Amino acid sequence: MLGSIDPIVVFLLFFAAVSLLAIVGTFVLIWRDGHGRIPLEPTERPWTAGNLPSLPYSQVRL
Numbered sequence: 001m002l003g004s005i006d007p008i009v010v011f012l013l014f015f016a017a018v019s020l021l022a023i024v025g026t027f028v029l030i031w032r033d034g035h036g037r038i039p040l041e042p043t044e045r046p047w048t049a050g051n052l053p054s055l056p057y058s059q060v061r062l
Helices: 007-033
Strands: none
């Protein structure tokens, strides 16, 4: 009886199983991660490069 199963049916069943696992895995990861809440990051000082100009030298007008 297994020999009469069409290969496309086997592929579709395999694809459905993999898709279901991916969907369940996604929900599990979202659940563990805190329901999509993003924790606040501490504020940092603005980045500076010493005494370099804030504009590229090619744009500085003398």
